[in-house]
Amino acid sequence: MDRYDGFREFVHARQQSLMRTAYLLTGDTHLAEDLLQSVLTKVAGHWPKLLRQGSPEAYTRRALINQHISWRRRTRRELPSAHPPERGHSHDDSTVDRIVLRQALMRLTPRQRAVIVLRFYEDRSERETAELLNCSLGTVKSQTHHALGRLRVLAPELAHLLVDAEPQEVNR
Structure with missing residues (x-):
């Protein structure tokens, strides 16, 4: 074997x-x-x-x-610029949104970015995220809250993507 x-x-x-x-x-x-x-x-x-x-x-x-x-x-390392690219005719809105979101994600703390990636991109529950990050459920909730708030400040043009970003867990 x-x-x-x-x-x-x-x-x-x-x-x-x-x-x-x-x-x-x-x-x-x-x-x-x-x-x-x-x-x-x-x-x-x-x-x-x-x-x-x-x-x-x-x-x-x-x-x-x-x-x-x-x-x-x-x-x-130096973080990417917070300034979104100028809107040109060669990119559609979703492409610009992805670029702006990526730049905003890079300006979060590593822990906040990890929580956002696991919760929203990997579609993990709060409990799974806490287990993967080896932290408490409360830490995941607070980091998610703070990260989404910071994203709203860093990229207000993405507000339409962040409106319902904090999903409610069934088993709180």
Whole structure:
């Protein structure tokens, strides 16, 4: 039996979803690829243990978030400009909205960005988000609230996207 039995299949099945999460965290395709590669290298080293525990995807997503936060702390890179691109005739409104939203996301704290990505892009529940981020349910709720408020300030032109952004959980 190979030490990496199932790892290749896991990567093949979840690569696009994990890459999307990495991209939403970093805002850059090349950084997202580097982040995912770095995390998958670590996951491969822990693969037999992760299989026994039955949580390779949760571990991988948590590792993506933790690695991204670690990189941000080390580099303290300059954030993208808050100024939205000028509206030209070559882009439709949805394209401009995506660009503005991505720039606004990059101006959130790493924890706030992680909460927004998990809650709204990955469509995770508050409880799942708390488990992935290894924090309390209350922290997820407050970080979501603060992040959405900050997005409304950073990108008021996206108010139409953020109107019903705070979903209500059935089991509070």
